[in-house]
Structures are given as structure tokens and as C-alpha cells.
Amino acid sequence: MGTQILMTSFSVVACVFLSFAPPVSGEILHEFITLDWEWPNDTTRQQYIDSGDFVPELCQISGIEVDTIRDFYSASEIRSRIFVTVPKMRSVKGVPAGLNTVHKNETSNESFLRPYPNWEWQKQGDCSALQFPMSMAMDPNTGYLYVIDVGRVGVTTSNADNSCPPKLVVFDTRRSNDAILSYVFPDSVVSATSNFLNDITLDYVDPEAGNRVRYAYITDTFDKQIVVFDFSTNTSWSFQDLNSMGTDGDRNITIQGTTYTMDFAVNGISLSSSFNYLYYSSVGSRKLFQVPTWVLRKEKSDFSKYVRLVGTKKSNSDAIIFGHRNLYFGALAYDAVYRWDLVEDLNLQGVSEGEVTIQTQLPLAQNWETMQWVDGMTIGFDNQLYFITERAQLFHTGTMDFSGKQGANFRIFTYPIADKSYLSLPKAGHDSVIVG
């Protein structure tokens, strides 16, 4: 299973890293030409295909989270569980399970998905189950998985099904695998008929004072807003700002000679490890914006007054994620992952985080074939950056080759980085785990 593969590949990387220090290279943990699931039996799989509930050409992985736990009985071993989402954007039917863990068949070396926490939670039309889980955020300190469910399905088609409302669901992945919270957004905050909740980041408020998640910040791509959820009161509110949450002249992205117009608004979102600023970006723009978290935490703030343009990224990106040092993002026109070195720029510019601008942008990984459209990203306690590549420019234009002639379409990579998750606490003692 995935766990064993991971441990093996990790120790190889660690050894190489320590002994020879060559340019750091990553690993492909999983790859897929088409997605497939672990089914109760072949009959069920065939029934899903016959009824149109499983159409492989409509299935794409997008979001990723990992739970990386150190095995305290064997200090060198790391256990990882990888979660992925399979969005229901392009049609109302065809995706059998939206939230999944990833595993490997040891016999065939093929990767497959297993519905998380089970098949019951994937029942479409049952509004208490997950409908369209788009993205997740893992709290590495508790193993709680925060999942945003758009509610609507087929959202990029002309006949979206709006039967279920949007919600935020939290699973306890280390103990019960049950939901410990399921919050339905009121229509006045997130519209049940037009939303596209897209990405989520978590706020402890004070990293020194403990690790309880106090707020979640969520982008809503279609209604161009940032939604705030307050866990201490179970209430939500939202902010709109057209200048920073829309698209601009950079919405045309050229990938390997073909230009795609990607008119998708606010999407990637991440807090930095200071918990003082939230950063976000639209797919149809290269601009990165910042807003102080004190503004978000107050329901009636003058959001637009405090938004600041931090700079222009190397290229358009989808998901983004902060470590303690860098912001990691896909550079879609370059089939690459880049990092903005925030710490370097703070030092070079001699300013505070509220004034810093993007100067130091460096490539972390690049491959024109295997890294087309970098999407979901996360940083494990193993100090690895995990990310998904998904060829979304082909998937969304119906031009993806599922025959295998163009190789795998979806991949899960892991790269060792000299950094740790923005949610990794300064005093938590998780830092000493690995390399060094």
C-alpha cells in the first residue's frame, strides 16, 4: 500500500540527501492514466458504468492533503496517508466518489482510490453526505481534515444541479474517521445556486498559544469572495473585493504552444506561518494579494481598505501553500513549481511582512511532460512538499488523451524541502524529525 512505498522512497531520498547532497530531486508516488476505485465487487463497478455514475473520462484528481505521523517506536519511520479530491465540475454524474485516500496495488503496481471515509458518505443527492468536495486542509497537529463541499455539482456546465447546499465538514482521521462537524453555509453567505468554493486555509490565531483551529478562510471562485468560518461560534461571513478577486489581462495562459483562456477568479489561498497575513490569487491573474488576518477575523471590516498587492508571480497558479520560509505555487506556463522566498525578501528589503514585495522567485521542480498544471499542494510533517499535476488545460477542454499514448495524466509528487508546514508550530518538536 501507499504507506510502504512512501517509507521506502523517503529513506532513499534522505540517504542521498545526506551523503552526496546532489540537486534535490523528487519522487512520483502515484500516477494514473485514468482514475479507478476499489469497488465492493466487479458487479458494482459495472453497474456504476452502465448507469453513467462512473465515467473515467470525467474523473480528475485535484486537491491533496497528507497526514504524516512519525512512528515513535521506530524513530526513522514515517506513516503517511494521502487524501485526494475528485471534483464534480464537468458533469452532474460520472464521478463515483469525491473524497478518497490513495493506495497502491502491490501486485500490479497500479494506484487506486478508496472512498473516504466510506461509500455512504459519497451518496449524491443525499445532502448530509459529501456532494462535491473540492479542497481540504489537514491540521497536522490533530489529524482533523477540513473539507469544503460545494454542494452543487456540474458547476461548469449549463445544467448544474443545485439540490444540496454548500458546507464545511471536519473529519477526525486519526480516531473515528467520523465527521465531528458539518456546517451548512447560509445562503446569504455562500449561495447554494452560484457558489464554487475552491480552496481553504486554517488559522490558529496565535501559533505560540496552542494548536486549536479558530478560523477557516475559503475562496469562492464564482461569486468572487473570501468566506470566513469561526469555529468558536459556528458562524460565517464573507468579503468581496473585485480589484483583487477577479481576473485580468493575464487570464490567457500558454502551455506548450497552446493558449487557454482561464477566466477563473479567486482560487489559491494560504496563511503564512506568522498567522498575520492571508495570501490569495486568481487562476486568471498572476497577481498575489495579502490582507491582514485581523481584518478577516472581524465580521464587518473594511476589507478593500487593507488589501495589498504583494507582487506578480512567475506565472499563473492554481493552489498555493506556505511553509515557514517560502510560498510554493505552480507556474502553469512553465510546467513547474516555484517558490517565493519570503524570508529572503524580508531580509533583503529590510521591511515587515506588511510591506514586503515579491523579488526572489526560484524554480523548485520543472518537467514539461509530467508537471503540466500543478494543482493541490501540501507540506507533511516529513518536510516534504506533496503536489498534484493534472493537465487541467486538457481535461477542461475535453482534449485529454486517456489511451496512455501521452503517458499518465495525473500524478502525485513528493519533494524534500528545507521548510515545514505553515501549521507546524514553532515549539511543537516536530521539526527535528528528518534530514539532519
Ligand SMILES: *[C@@H]1O[C@H](CO)[C@@H](O)[C@H](O)[C@H]1NC(C)=O
Ligand atoms: C510503480 O509505479 C511508480 C509510479 O506510480 C513508478 O515510479 C515505479 O517505477 C513503478 N515500479 C515498478 C516496479 O514498475
Ligand SMILES: *[C@@H]1O[C@H](CO)[C@@H](O)[C@H](O)[C@H]1NC(C)=O
Ligand atoms: C457487491 O457489493 C454490493 C455492495 O456491497 C452488494 O450489495 C452485492 O451483493 C455484491 N454483489 C456480489 C455479486 O457479491
Ligand SMILES: *[C@@H]1O[C@H](CO)[C@@H](O)[C@H](O)[C@H]1NC(C)=O
Ligand atoms: C491488484 O492487482 C491484481 C492483479 O492485476 C488484481 O487481480 C487485483 O484485483 C487488484 N486488487 C485491487 C484491490 O485492485
Ligand SMILES: *[C@@H]1O[C@H](CO)[C@@H](O)[C@H](O)[C@H]1NC(C)=O
Ligand atoms: C459548533 O458545532 C459543533 C459541532 O456540531 C458543536 O460541538 C459545538 O458545540 C458548536 N459550538 C457552538 C458555539 O455552537
Ligand SMILES: *[C@@H]1O[C@H](CO)[C@@H](O)[C@H](O)[C@H]1NC(C)=O
Ligand atoms: C486572450 O485570448 C482570446 C482568445 O484567443 C483573445 O480574444 C483575447 O484577446 C486574449 N486576451 C488577451 C488579454 O491577450
